[in-house]
Amino acid sequence: MPREHAVMPNTSSAADTIRPRRSRQRRKQLTGFLFVVPAVLLVLVFFVIPLCMAFWMSLHNWPLLGKPRFIGLDNYVSLLDDARFWGAMQFTALYTVVVTIAIFAVAFPLALFVDKGRPLTKFYRTSFFLPMVVGFSSASLLWAWLMNVDAGLFSPAAFRLGLTDKPVNLLAEFDTTFWSIVIMVVWKTAGFNMIILLTGLQGISAEVQEAARMDGASNWLRFRRITLPLMRRTIALALILSVAGSILAFDQFYIIADGGPRNSTVTAVYWIFSQSFVSFRLGYGAALSMVLLLILVTISVIQLRLLRTPEGM
Amino acid sequence: MSRTARSARRRWLGETRYHLVGLTASLLFLAPLAWSVLVSFKPSLEARQPPLPPWPVEGFSFQNYENLAKFGAGIWTYSGNSLTVSAMTVLGTVIISLLAGYGFSRFQFPLKNVLFVLIISTVMIPFQSILTPLFLILTKLGLQNTLAGIVCVYVTLQMPFSIFMMRNAFDSVPKDIEDAARADGASVFVMLRRIMLPLVLPGVATVAIFAFLASWNEFLAALILLTDQKKYTLPVLMAAIRSGQFGTIDWGAVQSGVTMMMAPCLALFLLLQRYYIRGLTAGAVK
Numbered sequence: 001m002p003r004e005h006a007v008m009p010n011t012s013s014a015a016d017t018i019r020p021r022r023s024r025q026r027r028k029q030l031t032g033f034l035f036v037v038p039a040v041l042l043v044l045v046f047f048v049i050p051l052c053m054a055f056w057m058s059l060h061n062w063p064l065l066g067k068p069r070f071i072g073l074d075n076y077v078s079l080l081d082d083a084r085f086w087g088a089m090q091f092t093a094l095y096t097v098v099v100t101i102a103i104f105a106v107a108f109p110l111a112l113f114v115d116k117g118r119p120l121t122k123f124y125r126t127s128f129f130l131p132m133v134v135g136f137s138s139a140s141l142l143w144a145w146l147m148n149v150d151a152g153l154f155s156p157a158a159f160r161l162g163l164t165d166k167p168v169n170l171l172a173e174f175d176t177t178f179w180s181i182v183i184m185v186v187w188k189t190a191g192f193n194m195i196i197l198l199t200g201l202q203g204i205s206a207e208v209q210e211a212a213r214m215d216g217a218s219n220w221l222r223f224r225r226i227t228l229p230l231m232r233r234t235i236a237l238a239l240i241l242s243v244a245g246s247i248l249a250f251d252q253f254y255i256i257a258d259g260g261p262r263n264s265t266v267t268a269v270y271w272i273f274s275q276s277f278v279s280f281r282l283g284y285g286a287a288l289s290m291v292l293l294l295i296l297v298t299i300s301v302i303q304l305r306l307l308r309t310p311e312g313m
Numbered sequence: 314m315s316r317t318a319r320s321a322r323r324r325w326l327g328e329t330r331y332h333l334v335g336l337t338a339s340l341l342f343l344a345p346l347a348w349s350v351l352v353s354f355k356p357s358l359e360a361r362q363p364p365l366p367p368w369p370v371e372g373f374s375f376q377n378y379e380n381l382a383k384f385g386a387g388i389w390t391y392s393g394n395s396l397t398v399s400a401m402t403v404l405g406t407v408i409i410s411l412l413a414g415y416g417f418s419r420f421q422f423p424l425k426n427v428l429f430v431l432i433i434s435t436v437m438i439p440f441q442s443i444l445t446p447l448f449l450i451l452t453k454l455g456l457q458n459t460l461a462g463i464v465c466v467y468v469t470l471q472m473p474f475s476i477f478m479m480r481n482a483f484d485s486v487p488k489d490i491e492d493a494a495r496a497d498g499a500s501v502f503v504m505l506r507r508i509m510l511p512l513v514l515p516g517v518a519t520v521a522i523f524a525f526l527a528s529w530n531e532f533l534a535a536l537i538l539l540t541d542q543k544k545y546t547l548p549v550l551m552a553a554i555r556s557g558q559f560g561t562i563d564w565g566a567v568q569s570g571v572t573m574m575m576a577p578c579l580a581l582f583l584l585l586q587r588y589y590i591r592g593l594t595a596g597a598v599k
Binding site: 031032042047050051110131138143152160187199248255258276282285293297 | 556
């Protein structure tokens with residue numbers, strides 16, 4: 001059920017504003033307005049205006065220095081032929097699908113594992129969650145080192161255990177780079193998804209599960225027929241957060257792989273970054289941003305729709 | 314063997330298996346963090362070797378931290394930048410969302426719902442798509458390449474979550490409390506500070522933790538908006554070291570930097586876990 005009341009007007013406070021004198025009420029209105037003005041100004045200046053500007057810029061040839069020139073939709077036309085942009089989009093899509101499946105494959109068992117309160121469960125929850133609170137930048141630096149061929153952990157360890165005949169440079173090939181980064185992201189974010197899924201699990205009443213058990217339903221059947229359907233909203237939320245986060249991936253590919261090997265791990269945001277702030281094609285970068293924004297909003301809307309209707313699962 | 318003994322044995326086996334799995338999984342999640350911290354305390358030469366074993370063999374040493382301190386303008390400058398940015402972001406976020414949360418919760422005024430939805434809906438738009446115009450706006454305002462400029466951006470990015478949290482926090486305070494205070498003649502600001510603030514303090518803690526973690530760890534905006542090397546925050550500095558901008562990569566120094574970046578986040582989380590999880594679940598059930 002959609003719960004739009006989160007943004008509904010707070011009608012109860014209207015009761016105490018009914019005062020005989022109008023000026024008094026006006027003053028109270030003004031006070032309330034003044035309270036929210038700083039936040040509104042901030043959001044206008046540093047979010048809404050830049051957003052409108054981004055669209056405006058996307059219609060221009062906009063160099064860092066010198067005069068911008070209006071070119072209509074030309075940026076969008078040349079974007080259609082930009083093989084490297086579509087390559088980056090394709091890679092981002094691949095990464096998003098793989099990493100989201102991988103995160104769920106790890107986070108769901110973890111959530112079930114820490115659902116029941118047993119001794120040490122709190123400790124397990126905290127340990128699984130801990131990588132989440134360090135930033136993506138720290139985590140990336142840490143894994144860049146673990147993946148390093150000379151001073152790192154993985155290749156030298158594999159070599160010493162006799163699994164490889166010489167230390168393998170994980171960053172030299174696409175597959176090893178890609179999967180190492182996927183593992184790193186799963187390590188870092190599985191705990192977060194575990195907590196989100198846990199809120200859904202704990203929202204299912206014990207009586208329902210117990211009744212099904214009495215009726216002789218197996219664990220697997222109960223999981224499929226009760227747990228999963230009742231968690232639809234939670235799963236939708238975790239899915240949207242994971243997909244949206246992955247589409248915007250940048251830090252780990254920039255810090256660990258520098259987009260390599262041979263530019264094979266350049267994500268959409270990475271390409272926009274390099275067009276805007278390395279090549280300084282600001283108008284073109286803005287057009288790319290608009291496309292990315294549109295894709296992201298569309299995906300969020302579709303996912304919300306699909307997972308909200310009962311037939312969606 | 315009696316039935317009770319057999320079922321007790323089975324339960325014991327189940328328990329053991331549960332904890333075996335739990336401890337192994339915990340180890341996997343904690344190992345990379347521990348590995349990095351331990352290696353940061355190896356002597357410099359040892360830290361350049363593969364970390365097997367992870368702990369310092371030739372005694373604990375602060376050499377990696379001393380080496381890290383020598384990069385660029387010195388580590389104090391960079392950690393100072395990071396601390397300033399985070400502290401200002403936390404302060405700004407708390408004050409502005411506290412005021413706005415109070416306004417949205419307790420007052421009626423024209424356009425109230427429009428403004429609320431406007432602020433909350435910015436969470437749908439990725440900030441990565443507006444970095445170019447932000448760069449130009451900050452330049453216009455004379456804030457490009459300043460810590461103040463990046464603080465403005467970070468505070469703005471915290472607004473949807475923080476205002477949502479604070480409005481809910483105020484909503485859950487009963488109206489009678491204010492009515493009583495108003496009858497005693499307290500002004501709006503006195504009421505907010507003396508009576509309401511203590512009651513919404515858990516919400517403030519949540520908002521503050523999220524603001525700290527976000528601003529302390531943020532990388533992309535800092536990379537773009539801070540162009541002068543002296544203004545770098547820790548993540549930008551460390552990425553520059555890792556990419557070899559300062560010469561050969563000193564992995565020991567990198568791990569000491571990673572440890573410095575992780576330590577406040579881990580400490581804050583372990584101390585204030587309750588408020589952090591409250592923020593997560595508030596987002597999850599909205």
